[in-house]
Amino acid sequence: MSRTVSVSMNKKPIYDIKLEQDFAGLAPALEELGFKDRNAVLISDDKVSPMYSEEVTAELSKVFEKVTVLTFPAGEESKNLDSVTALLRGMLAAGLKRSDAVVALGGGVTGDMAGFCAAIYMRGISVIQIPTSLLSMVDSSIGGKTGVDLDQYKNMVGAFKMPSLVYINTSVLRSLDKRQFNSGMGEVLKYGLIMDASFYEWLLSNMVEIDDRESAVLEEMIEHCCICKQRIVERDPFEQGDRALLNFGHTIGHAIEKYKDFKLLHGECVALGSVAAAYISWQKGRLSKDEYYEIRDMFVPFGLPISIDDIDDEEILKLTKSDKKAALNGIKFILLKRVGKAYIEKDLSDEDILAGIKEIHYVESND
Numbered sequence: 001m002s003r004t005v006s007v008s009m010n011k012k013p014i015y016d017i018k019l020e021q022d023f024a025g026l027a028p029a030l031e032e033l034g035f036k037d038r039n040a041v042l043i044s045d046d047k048v049s050p051m052y053s054e055e056v057t058a059e060l061s062k063v064f065e066k067v068t069v070l071t072f073p074a075g076e077e078s079k080n081l082d083s084v085t086a087l088l089r090g091m092l093a094a095g096l097k098r099s100d101a102v103v104a105l106g107g108g109v110t111g112d113m114a115g116f117c118a119a120i121y122m123r124g125i126s127v128i129q130i131p132t133s134l135l136s137m138v139d140s141s142i143g144g145k146t147g148v149d150l151d152q153y154k155n156m157v158g159a160f161k162m163p164s165l166v167y168i169n170t171s172v173l174r175s176l177d178k179r180q181f182n183s184g185m186g187e188v189l190k191y192g193l194i195m196d197a198s199f200y201e202w203l204l205s206n207m208v209e210i211d212d213r214e215s216a217v218l219e220e221m222i223e224h225c226c227i228c229k230q231r232i233v234e235r236d237p238f239e240q241g242d243r244a245l246l247n248f249g250h251t252i253g254h255a256i257e258k259y260k261d262f263k264l265l266h267g268e269c270v271a272l273g274s275v276a277a278a279y280i281s282w283q284k285g286r287l288s289k290d291e292y293y294e295i296r297d298m299f300v301p302f303g304l305p306i307s308i309d310d311i312d313d314e315e316i317l318k319l320t321k322s323d324k325k326a327a328l329n330g331i332k333f334i335l336l337k338r339v340g341k342a343y344i345e346k347d348l349s350d351e352d353i354l355a356g357i358k359e360i361h362y363v364e365s366n367d
């Protein structure tokens, strides 16, 4: 079934998110947007490109006059300014003009980086997002945040760049490995926890179908996440308020990601950070003990970790607090009032945060 979620701002439609089971709807959608006879650069990583760029290029070529494919090595290590420079040079060599477009085909790394290239090339050209990982379908491709890492700081350099279209072909999820799929589920569960208790219940009752990647269930799930994200982005496009709620689980999560040198996946770290944040919410009297344990245990059937060994608690606390953005803007910690309702907590002590870190720190007992 085709589904469309429209994203608007101040009641003005900005772009559509199209959910399909193949790439056949891509050309008509682009033609409608006026891309006929323009040029495009398709940006993809070297893992996704061999699988899908030929098929996508064939579709794009029905509308665009010329399509040039640019690739970069897959992985977060590539998400930096050196790769951006190389891609910009590729765009220039392809003769891309202001009226042309960048098409991002891949996971969040591709979407963030290609979106950023589109934002700064000739002061901004159009970008079309074709997310292929679960995480990018439910989160990173929507909302216009683009950018790259700088040294060890995640997403330190970037720009807001709204796409002209987000085109999701859910069938590509079949080639995504299980660990990456589960990582995406970390963000899916986040929506239930921060803003939608009935979605949370729905996820629990569909966990088997989700794990089997039943297409109808996945489509419903992805559409629901797109609606959640779009609702928050519409309310707060430039993260001056409520959009920060999407960072639930990310404050400690990012610190773990950094501490483990990005060996753990983003959604895995978000799951750990979410457990810590839920624990702190219980300690602060917001959640009951039962609610906390229910939330914690919910990550397990989705293949996500709820504890971690080999961490230094104090070091994680330091990393949480020294996060450059947190240090510059003040730590905004996201806690839960209950399942489906998050809030911003600005006054947490080091002890509060440390208690959350200790809760997820798995220590093998000797007895």
Ligand SMILES: NC(=O)c1ccc[n+]([C@@H]2O[C@H](COP(=O)([O-])OP(=O)(O)OC[C@H]3O[C@@H](n4cnc5c(N)ncnc54)[C@H](O)[C@@H]3O)[C@@H](O)[C@H]2O)c1
Pocket (backbone or CB within 6 Å): 045, 047, 048, 074, 075, 076, 079, 106, 107, 108, 109, 110, 112, 132, 133, 134, 135, 136, 139, 140, 141, 142, 143, 144, 145, 146, 154, 155, 172, 173, 174, 175, 176, 177, 180, 183, 266
């Ligand atoms: N802009 C935002 O609002 C936002 C939000 C959340 C996360 N992010 C960013 O997203 C990034 C993480 O995204 P990600 O998890 O998609 O990472 P990713 O782009 O590195 O993709 C993960 C891996 O899966 C592979 N892959 C992608 N689609 C596939 C498919 N269909 N079949 C087989 N393999 C496939 C990729 O090649 C890669 O190896 C991080 O850099 C994070 O900062 C951005």
Ligand SMILES: [Zn+2]
Pocket (backbone or CB within 6 Å): 139, 187, 250, 266, 270
């Ligand atoms: Zn995230």
